[in-house]
Amino acid sequence: MATTSTEATGLRSAFYQELKQLHMSPLWESLSVLVPHAPNGPCVPALWKWSDVLPFIKRAGELITAEEAVRRVLILENPALPGQSSVTQSLYAGLQLILPGEVAPAHRHVQSALRFIVHGSGAYTAVDGERTTMSPGDFIITPSWTWHDHGNPGIEGEAEPVVWLDGLDIPIVRFFDAGFEEKATAKSQAVSRPEGNALARYGHNLLPVDYEPTSRTSPIFSYPYERSREVLDRLYRDGELDDWHGVKLRYVNPATGGWPMPTMATFIQYLPRGFASKPFRTTDGAVYSVVEGSGRAIVDGIAFEFGPRDHFVVPSWQTFTLQADEDTVLFSFSDRPVQAALGILREEKIAV
Structure with missing residues (x-):
């Protein structure tokens, strides 16, 4: 039957x-x-306006010290991933505040980290014995398992608070259950090299004669914005304007020519006033920080109006365009090195 x-x-x-x-x-x-x-994937595009988040950053500074918090950060959570501390399924982003006179105590962890300075000057990051003073637009690396601390030596009332974008591969490391962390016994690490030493050694198309890379992370841990901005201007003047990206450059490891970090790619791009990109999509979803200018990102038909110090995320494989109302500079980071290493990266420039 x-x-x-x-x-x-x-x-x-x-x-x-x-x-x-x-x-x-x-x-x-x-x-x-x-x-x-x-x-x-579940991630959705989102925009964090500086004017909206700044009052909460200030309140965080009133409610908890940098030492108490270890890292006083407000996480940028993707609206589709509440409670997961993720801006995409592979990336973490947050805005960190350090006030004059404060020190964020030294520690180290497996997770690789980047800092992109959003507001204020005069604070420092120390990485394995060398300090670098932070200025808006600077890109700073904390390599995996390196001692690092942050400080703002200014005097309250005279110096300004400093805020930067933190980008980490926390979700990637969490996926592999490979995370470790260790706190230092001293609040701040001892300075063993003068400021600018790493840039002098590795940042001028020269390397020490006996240098052999011991890490997949760049030996330069601070990429000053002044130098990056100068290059963008020069290339634009030379007519190197891409229909999809404007003038877009990737930061590199000078010792290898590869990515500055093994898990995160970082980019800086210039969009001249009136520029409107052709549609583009890629599997490496990216987080953007607006350095200068204003305009809009249109992601799958949704327009996000942006201005200086705003942040937005474009998820994987969602078609987007960028439009500039005035000369605009954008910093961004993504998980592109991981996808490239696995052979799964795909992107599409859409001709219209």
């Missing part, structure tokens, strides 16, 4: 329930989700 569709459904349901007891499940029920026709 033939089995009816209702009976078949009941038999399957019973079969699935029995499988659960063995901690198993049928692939055919989830195959289209696990292996989709195209990327369809």
Whole structure:
């Protein structure tokens, strides 16, 4: 006697329930989700306006000290990933504040970190015995498992608070269950090299004669904005304007020519006044920090108006365009090195 569709459904349901007891499940029920026709992750585009977040950054400074918090940071959470401390499924982003007279105590961790200075000058980051003074637009690296601390030596009432964008590969490290952290015994590490030593050694198309890379992270840990801005201007004057990206450059490890960090790529780009990019999409979703100018990012038809110190995220494989109402500079970071290493990176320049 033939089995009816209702009976078949009941038999399957019973079969699935029995499988659960063995901690198993049928692939055919989830195959289209696990292996989709195209990327369809949960992340959504989002914008954090500086004018909206600044009051909360100030309140955080009133409520908790940098030493108490270890790192006084307000996390930029993707609206589709509440409670996960993630701006995309692979990246973490947050805005960190340090007030005059404060020190964020030294520690180290497996996670790689970047700092992009958003507001204020005069604070420092120290990495493995060398300090670098922070200025807006500077890109600073904290390599994996390196001692680092931050400080603002200015006097309250005379110096200004400093805020920077933190970018870390926390979700990637969490995925592999490979995270470790260690606190230093001293609040601040001893300075063993003069400021600017790493830039002098490795940042002028020259390397010490006996230098051999011992890390996949750049030996330069501070990339000053002044130098990056000068290059953008020069290339624009030379006519190197891409229809999709304007003038877009990637930061590099001078010892290898590769990415500055093994898990995160960083970029700086210039969009002249009136520039409107052609549509573009890529599997490496990116976080953007607006350094100068104003305009809009249109992500899958949704327009996000941005200005200086605003931040926004463009998720994986979502088509977007950038428009500049005035000369604009954008910093961004993504998980591109990981995708490139795995051979899964895909991007598309859409001709219109």
